[in-house]
Amino acid sequence: MGGMRIHERLVDMTTVMKLDQRAENQSYPGNIGRAVRPGHLIQLFHDGERLIPIMKGVESPDTLFSITRDGPNDPLLVSLYQYWQQNYPEAGQPYWTTRSWSMLTWQPLYLAFVCVYSVQAVPPLSQIVQQYNNEGWVAGYSFSQNSKWCEGNTQKLIQCAGRELVELYEDLREQMAQHIRIRPGFTRQLLADTVLAVLLRYHNTLPERLPAEAVSQHAVWWLESLGLPAKHINTLYRDEEGQWQQMRVSCCMHYRRDDGKYCANCPKNKI
Template sequence: MNQMQAYQRLFQLTEQFIPIMKGELDLTCAPDIQSETKLDPQQQDFQQQDPQKNQPKIIAGQAETDAHFQALYQFWEATHPEAGHPYWLTRSWLMSIWQPVYLAVFSVYLLKAVPNLKNMSQHYAEGVVAGYHLAPEELTEGDDSQLIQNACAHLIALVNHFQHHFNAFTRLRPGMTRPLLADSVLEALAALANHFPDAAPGDLKTHARMWLAELALASRHLDSLSQVAPKQNDSSPCWQVARISCCMHYRRHDGKLCANCPRAQAKNQRAESRTGTCERRQS
């Protein structure tokens, strides 16, 4: 598989998993690599399809993107004023990082190679970040450990860059962003195992520990990743994540606590504790 075919495979698989996660190559960025491979008509048609090209973008590596991050924040502020700053900021941050995280994880296991995520651009419109462009640079290859190390280095650079731009108009604390990043990475690994079981590592928790270590995230987050019994008529075990961070969706007038929200877990534990206390008193 040559470089162009590898990129096409990555785009097809990410879009297969999440249809709005549509990837494209920015061929103007690397004409030398483009000339290495002659595209067949189907690939040419794929490249010419660019319905998002006129949408504003969040572009990593360029200082003028402050306005795009601020526009993202202001959209959620205007759409859900009742939810308050914690929701606006958390929603905007998660929107900014979800595609890089999934790309990093999926590239390592589905492609066995890592693209340059530090130069990726993401499409933004009406509060939603979905769709991305990658420059067709040389893919980094290696064993799983090397690929994880490389992918995490890209994620760290990208996250630091995003945080810099958010801090230009608001305060974004690492104490908030790091748990959100940990949850996002673990959820991407769980999604990989559930949707692409043949490509996922058999020792998923060991690999999750490697991701957390390379991202300098606390190993205690690993406890939130667990395997549950398969559903009826399904022999495949299912992986799930009991989040350690809250997406703040419950703060919206139409929101509620997510099933795997730490606030919901705490609420259930308090309810169970009260029930147990009542039962002991009655006995």
């Protein structure tokens, strides 16, 4: 449970879709849609788990508890929301919604960074198969070994990753919206904060792959790839020691729990 509690704060921030070759080529700019090399998937599994131990790649997912872009996901999405609702009734709907959405979306975003900066190739993230443990946690994933991966320079890879994430998140949001009120503006604001938080975490963890002098430019690329306003770059700043920091504009609502508190960079934290 200790690892789970640590990860719970960090994330605040299937059936595989069968696309024909033409659709895949349209999805990727630059060096397009090459068949996955075995080394890519092995490296993704290794580096992803090294970054976050519960982010485990598997070759054969448990289809009974798989969340995919094309579903059907209704029973699992309802179970995910009800877990947080039933275990933290005092936190209210804002927390249940925020927590459920964060759980549903954290993993593809972290994997996007591993793919861009470590593997240097991006799979069709919109086709990710995510595993749900039936106790409020979405962790573990797989990709089809026949999928096409995007290759190119860092900027092109970020474009590929962003495009895939936008498609995935919009489909998942629409599915969630069948059960709860979850506005596009709400999810986009959370995404803007989370992508920049992951960027800084990746920089702090692996500065040799994402040096301090590159953070600002890469932040711009990520925001652009996700179709997010450039103004969010202003939430990043350097402290007196020259370390990159972030002031969030959205709230994870953790403080609403009886055992919760404000995050250090929470916009609601007035202390």
